[in-house]
Amino acid sequence: MYERMHICQIEGYVPGLQPDSGAIKLNTNENPFPPSPRVMAHLSNILPLTLQRYPDPSAMAFRLVAARAHGVAPDQVIATNGGDELLRLALATFVDPGRAVGIVSPGYGFYSLLAGLHRAPVCDVPLTEAWQLPEETASRWNAAGAQLAFLTNPHAPCGTLFPIATIERLAASFKGVLVVDEAYVDFVDPALGYDATTLISRHQNVLLLRTLSKGYSLAGLRLGYGLADVRLIQPILHKTKDTYNVDAIAQILGAAGLDDRTHASGTWEAVRKERETLSRNLQDLNLAVGPSQANFVLVSLASFDGSCSARQVVTKLMEGNIYVRWFDTDRLRDKLRVTIGTPQENAALISALRTILGRPDGKIGYGRALNVHTCNSHLSV
Amino acid sequence: MYERMHICQIEGYVPGLQPDSGAIKLNTNENPFPPSPRVMAHLSNILPLTLQRYPDPSAMAFRLVAARAHGVAPDQVIATNGGDELLRLALATFVDPGRAVGIVSPGYGFYSLLAGLHRAPVCDVPLTEAWQLPEETASRWNAAGAQLAFLTNPHAPCGTLFPIATIERLAASFKGVLVVDEAYVDFVDPALGYDATTLISRHQNVLLLRTLSKGYSLAGLRLGYGLADVRLIQPILHKTKDTYNVDAIAQILGAAGLDDRTHASGTWEAVRKERETLSRNLQDLNLAVGPSQANFVLVSLASFDGSCSARQVVTKLMEGNIYVRWFDTDRLRDKLRVTIGTPQENAALISALRTILGRPDGKIGYGRALNVHTCNSHLSV
Numbered sequence: 001m002y003e004r005m006h007i008c009q010i011e012g013y014v015p016g017l018q019p020d021s022g023a024i025k026l027n028t029n030e031n032p033f034p035p036s037p038r039v040m041a042h043l044s045n046i047l048p049l050t051l052q053r054y055p056d057p058s059a060m061a062f063r064l065v066a067a068r069a070h071g072v073a074p075d076q077v078i079a080t081n082g083g084d085e086l087l088r089l090a091l092a093t094f095v096d097p098g099r100a101v102g103i104v105s106p107g108y109g110f111y112s113l114l115a116g117l118h119r120a121p122v123c124d125v126p127l128t129e130a131w132q133l134p135e136e137t138a139s140r141w142n143a144a145g146a147q148l149a150f151l152t153n154p155h156a157p158c159g160t161l162f163p164i165a166t167i168e169r170l171a172a173s174f175k176g177v178l179v180v181d182e183a184y185v186d187f188v189d190p191a192l193g194y195d196a197t198t199l200i201s202r203h204q205n206v207l208l209l210r211t212l213s214k215g216y217s218l219a220g221l222r223l224g225y226g227l228a229d230v231r232l233i234q235p236i237l238h239k240t241k242d243t244y245n246v247d248a249i250a251q252i253l254g255a256a257g258l259d260d261r262t263h264a265s266g267t268w269e270a271v272r273k274e275r276e277t278l279s280r281n282l283q284d285l286n287l288a289v290g291p292s293q294a295n296f297v298l299v300s301l302a303s304f305d306g307s308c309s310a311r312q313v314v315t316k317l318m319e320g321n322i323y324v325r326w327f328d329t330d331r332l333r334d335k336l337r338v339t340i341g342t343p344q345e346n347a348a349l350i351s352a353l354r355t356i357l358g359r360p361d362g363k364i365g366y367g368r369a370l371n372v373h374t375c376n377s378h379l380s381v
Numbered sequence: 382m383y384e385r386m387h388i389c390q391i392e393g394y395v396p397g398l399q400p401d402s403g404a405i406k407l408n409t410n411e412n413p414f415p416p417s418p419r420v421m422a423h424l425s426n427i428l429p430l431t432l433q434r435y436p437d438p439s440a441m442a443f444r445l446v447a448a449r450a451h452g453v454a455p456d457q458v459i460a461t462n463g464g465d466e467l468l469r470l471a472l473a474t475f476v477d478p479g480r481a482v483g484i485v486s487p488g489y490g491f492y493s494l495l496a497g498l499h500r501a502p503v504c505d506v507p508l509t510e511a512w513q514l515p516e517e518t519a520s521r522w523n524a525a526g527a528q529l530a531f532l533t534n535p536h537a538p539c540g541t542l543f544p545i546a547t548i549e550r551l552a553a554s555f556k557g558v559l560v561v562d563e564a565y566v567d568f569v570d571p572a573l574g575y576d577a578t579t580l581i582s583r584h585q586n587v588l589l590l591r592t593l594s595k596g597y598s599l600a601g602l603r604l605g606y607g608l609a610d611v612r613l614i615q616p617i618l619h620k621t622k623d624t625y626n627v628d629a630i631a632q633i634l635g636a637a638g639l640d641d642r643t644h645a646s647g648t649w650e651a652v653r654k655e656r657e658t659l660s661r662n663l664q665d666l667n668l669a670v671g672p673s674q675a676n677f678v679l680v681s682l683a684s685f686d687g688s689c690s691a692r693q694v695v696t697k698l699m700e701g702n703i704y705v706r707w708f709d710t711d712r713l714r715d716k717l718r719v720t721i722g723t724p725q726e727n728a729a730l731i732s733a734l735r736t737i738l739g740r741p742d743g744k745i746g747y748g749r750a751l752n753v754h755t756c757n758s759h760l761s762v
Binding site: 001002003004007008010011012013015016018021025028030031033034035039040043044046048049050051052053054055056057081082084085088092093094095096097110117147176177204205213217218219220221222231232235238239240242243244245246247248249250253 | 432
């Protein structure tokens with residue numbers, strides 16, 4: 001037995017299923033629309049020599065594009081092999097094993113898994129009933145001696161957006177590094193005026209995580225980046241990251257994608273519109289849908305008396321080749337996380353749910369007059 | 382100050398320079414010949430949906446190709462973001478901070494840097510004068526309580542190939558995980574019959590590292606893999622690696638490249654032939670060249686009385702847009718590591734060295750009759 005004892009005792013992270021391309025895939029929060037045509041044009045121009053040679057270890061060309069996009073300096077940017085790598089690197093760089101890491105719950109399960117691998121205990125602050133940050137979040141993290149905290153904003157899987165003033169107050173009060181995981185930030189309604197990038201010049205402990213996986217339809221490429229004060233970026237860039245952590249193709253295509261904000265923001269607008277339509281249609285099925293500023297919604301099946309559990313619904317949907325996400329954790333067992341798909345995909349989901357939940361076609365859901373609250377067929381999980 | 386104290390005290394790894402494509406680049410051991418045309422064909426067939434969706438977290442399609450290539454089972458294979466990621470993951474999975482890591486010196490500087498980041502002290506066993514493994518290597522690593530050891534074979538930067546019997550004896554004696562870094566193994570003369578893959582069924586502690594960076598001309602792609610007993614592979618695959626560590630394009634192109642062994646082995650044969658020619662031409666300049674089974678040679682300038690240091694020669698070559706590698710470490714300061722280039726690149730190097738070292742054109746180097754052992758011009762570093 002060569003595996004380290006504490007790793008032996010850890011269960012690995014279980015990502016959402018990756019079914020074949022024929023499936024309706026609303027389970028891992030990809031963008032339902034394709035990447036920029038400019039990305040595909042750059043892809044077709046990749047030369048053999050680009051593959052033959054090692055890539056730029058510092059991904060400078062990409063970082064220049066990102067710096068310009070956000071109005072920061074290139075040395076305030078770090079490129080990583082997807083956002084996940086930045087999460088791990090933040091722990092490796094700023095947290096001594098044995099020291100605490102702040103999280104909130106519910107949340108992205110990968111945070112506590114990473115902390116466990118790093119032998120860092122988590123200080124978990126539960127969100128309020130309305131999925132808001134409790135006033136005492138920073139003081140509880142500080143009391144635990146946390147050197148770093150992870151916060152997803154907009155929050156996953158809840159979808160709520162914590163206002164910029166809340167984030168800034170947290171950054172000012174928290175004594176460690178505050179990693180604000182903005183994986184879903186591109187889908188925030190611009191009318192809300194949310195922009196955390198200015199925080200990095202005012203708070204040396206704020207590390208913003210961005211990714212091209214969702215907003216730029218490039219999950220397959222594995223490209224994320226961090227924005228922070230140069231004192232947070234430098235040790236990651238020059239010491240803790242693997243030398244050539246971002247491949248040559250990702251650097252080129254990522255720069256092209258990030259630079260075509262017109263295309264990307266068109267997909268964000270379409271996702272927001274679909275988010276509204278899907279939420280309304282789900283509510284029409286008497287399902288409670290939380291407000292969301294992300295590219296997914298959290299749907300509650302609690303009103304169904306447990307006679308048709310969320311888990312059973314997921315299984316039933318899967319039999320119809322529709323994939324959504326269900327989490328076997330507190331406060332989430334009666335809910336589904338549903339990625340916003342294309343109009344066709346969302347319509348197919350609504351139609352399948354209507355059948356599974358025993359809703360007569362089309363005429364239901366306004367008010368709570370329905371008495372059919374059991375499942376429509378025998379389900380096994 | 383948020384950076385961890387011990388990281389603050391570490392100097393980062395400094396990779397070889399990545400000059401523009403016009404340079405003669407013999408400094409980072411890339412394959413001088415392009416990747417398989419099949420790789421380029423697959424590249425041009427990548428669909429937008431492949432970029433849009435998350436990749437297979439387990440890289441199964443690639444692992445099936447690798448398993449078939451090596452006659453092992455897919456669950457004895459792990460795909461990683463370049464070989465460097467596997468080195469780091471091996472430490473993370475098998476070494477408790479504070480416990481030792483075995484290395485030999487000289488060697489790949491990245492091993493001890495990674496160990497330092499992991500807070501693992503290194504137990505360094507110097508190679509013999511002839512760059513061979515001392516008999517007591519395993520016992521010294523064991524005495525230090527090493528949980529893991531890194532050994533490059535063929536060795537870098539020396540180029541020597543440790544025989545398979547030596548590796549097997551080491552694996553049997555060493556009590557920790559033996560990572561055999563076979564980054565350069567494709568360039569070994571097939572007549573030597575070296576094949577370590579059979580070791581993994583006999584020794585549960587052997588983890589072989591392979592990469593597509595050198596042998597398959599795909600350094601830009603970042604794709605490496607490990608071969609080992611399933612008990613070593615499983616915890617990396619399901620726990621310690623980042624969820625989506627290998628991007629979708631690398632999985633597809635990597636499988637295509639590995640599957641076209643005919644193309645790749647043609648480049649290996651060409652590199653071996655050039656290795657012989659270059660070595661002979663360097664010896665003709667009165668330079669000592671160690672035997673190499675890798676795609677580089679280690680060239681000694683020791684015979685030049687220190688009046689023209691290796692470092693000065695590197696600088697002079699760089700002024701002529703030729704890049705080779707020099708290491709500021711014991712036993713290497715008077716040497717250059719020269720990647721085998723194309724016939725044209727190697728000829729340009731020889732010509733430049735002849736000028737720098739003051740050799741009259743073409744007529745010299747047989748025997749040691751030369752008395753011009755000083756540099757040909759003023760050098761500054």
